[in-house]
Amino acid sequence: MKRSLPFILALSFLVAFFYFIPLEKLKEALSRIPIPFLLLAFFFYSLSQVARAVRWKVFLDNLSFSQIFWLSSVNVFFNNVIPARLGELSWFYYAKKLNVVFRASLWSFLVGRIFDILAMFFVSGIVFRGYLITLSIVSLLIVLLFHKSYFMIPKWKKLEEFRNYIKERSSLRVSLYLFVLSCVSFLTKLAALQTLVYNSVGFDTRLVPSFVAGELSSVLPLHSFMGYGTYEMSFSLPLKLYGISLEDALLTAFLFHNFLLISSAVYGLIGLVVLHYNDSPP
Template structure:
C-alpha cells in the first residue's frame, strides 16, 4: 500500500497538470524556445538546486547530499503543484521518513528559509546599487545580519518552542556556518535567476 500512494499521487498531479494546461499549449510553448537555451537553463537551475541541497546538508548533518537533494526536489515539486505554499509540508514528511526528528527538521527549515530571505533581499538591494548608490547600505546591513544571525539566539526565551530554537542555534550555529549558509543561499538564487535570463 505504501508503494502505491506515491504512484497514485504522481498520477493525480500529472492529470491535474494536463487538465489545467493542455498538452498542445505546452508543446507550442516549447517550439518557441531555443533548444540550447533550454538546455543551459535546465543546467543552471539544476546547479541551483544542487547548491541549495548542499545548504540543507549543512543544516541536516545526519543526511547525505543525495538525501538532501531528494527532500529539496520533492519540496519544490509540491510547492509548484499545491496552492498557498502547502507543499512546504512535504519537507517535514520526507525529512521524517529519512529519520530526521520533527524538531530538527522544523528548526533547520526555519533557519534555511530565514537565510533565503536575507540573501534575496541582499541580492535585490545589491542589484539596485549601481542605479541607486544608497541601496548599498541595506545590502551591507543585510550581509552583516546574515553573518551575525547565529549570535541572536541570546535574545530568545529559554522556554517553549522558542527555547527549542535557542538550543538548536546554540548547538549548531557558528560564524562559519552563517557564512556558508549566506553564500550558498545567494549562489542558489543567482543561478536560478540566471536560468530565467537565458530563456
C-alpha cells in the same frame, strides 16, 4: 468555496491568458528558445537545486547528499503546486520519514527560508545600487549577526531545548557558508531565466525585480493552484513599471513559470518515488 478559490483563480487566469494572448505569439516565443538554451537553462536550475541541498547538509548531517537533494526537490515541487505554502508541510513529513529529529527539520527549514530572502535582497541591492544598496548592507549585517539569534528564543520548556540546539549549531562561519550557498542558488536560478529568454530580450537586469516578485508571490494569501495567475501578475508588474507592455511581460512570466513547474516536477516526481519506495534512498 474557500477551498476551491485557488483553482478558480488559476482557471480564470488561464482562460484570460489564452483569450488575450494570441496563440501564434506564444508559439513564436517558444520558437525563440533553442533546445541548447533550454537545456542550459535546466542545467542552471539543477545547479540551484544542488546548492540548496548542499546548504541543508549543515543541519541534516545524518542524511546523505542524495537524501537531502530528493527531500529538497519534493519540497520545491509541492510548493510550486499546492496553494498558500501548504507544500511546506512536505518538508516536515519527509524529514520525519528519513528519521530527522523535529528540531533539526524545523531549524533547517527556518534558516533556509530566511537566507533565501536575505540572498534575494542582497543581490537585488548590488544589481540596482543607489538607495537599494541599503538592502544589501542590511542583509549582510543580519547574516553577520545571525549566529546570535538564539538569544531571541525564551528559555521556556521545549523552547529551551530548541534554543540550545541553535546555539550549538550556529556560528559566524556557518552563517557565511549558508549565505554564499543561498546566493549561488538564487543566481543560478536567475541565470536559468536569463538563458531561457535571452533570444527574446537579451541580458536584461530589469528581469531581476520581476524574478524576485515571482519568487515572493507564493507567500501571497490568495496563492492560486500551481501559482497560475498570482505568479504571472507578480512577475509582470515590475516589467510593466519599466514600460514593457503587459502582453510581453505576461508572456515572459508564463514561459518561465511553466519552465519552473516542469523542472521542479522532473526532480520532484523522481524524489517522490525514491522517498516513498526506498528505506534508504541512494
